Amino acid sequence: MVAPVAIVTGGSSGIGELTARQLHAKGYQVYAVARRTDRLAGLAESGVHVHAVDLTEDASMRELVDRVHAEQGRIDLLVNNAGFGAFGAVETVPLADARAQFEVNVFGLARMAQLVLPHMREVGRGRIINVSSIAGYVAEPYGGWYHASKHAVEGLSDCLRLELRPFGIDVVLVEPGPVRTEWNAIAAKSLADASRGTPYEKQARATRRALKSMNSSLLSVPASRVSDVIVEAALDDDPRARYPVGRRAAAIIMLAKYLPTRAVDALTGLLYHSR
Structure with missing residues (x-):
């Protein structure tokens, strides 16, 4: 049998790296991609294909997809895992950063889907797994632009799922809660930088504490739990729309x-000690 082919974005660490390793162990030809290949060396040594890709540059993404299809003749799975969280008050975060x-x-997620879809549609099958977040449902202070991006991923994925169903292509959302990764410290630092010297500096401290505590919270899970679910969604014969x-x-x-929204706001205020 011909091995299925997967592309995993954000493959240099955490959820993406673990997903690439697990898919490879399940028999996939895996292409793990990130902006810098130096952080992908360990994956390359284990037999995973690695490739430098900038998800803000169309030529970079197009070159990747062309290479994968030229080398393998097929693309069965796209895992859109890459993403980052830049925190700060909506008022003070520069729009360029947003x-x-x-x-x-x-x-970047949408463009990767656009590029792989002709190959999937040609053979009448394929799967796109978009890693979203519970941030696509809830709100927290100083996370406006990150939450907005995840709300967008949720809506985009729902529309894409309906559009692609007639072609035999599945679209799946994986929605983690708090995860123990380096993401939490990075988000907390971005919030500190964006808030320093602004009217929000004092209030933002509670959100920074909440972000930094995620790696020790009983509510958080290791990155391996998320990668397990991504692989489960990849292998399910009849995948759910959401995991x-x-x-x-x-x-x-x-x-x-x-x-009610007022009740959700009140609970959020208690969590972040804000009013």
């Missing part, structure tokens, strides 16, 4: 959907 976040989290991941993630999503 656009940069959308370029990776939304437009919440983590302790109480599904419950948090349900509360956000069905509780």
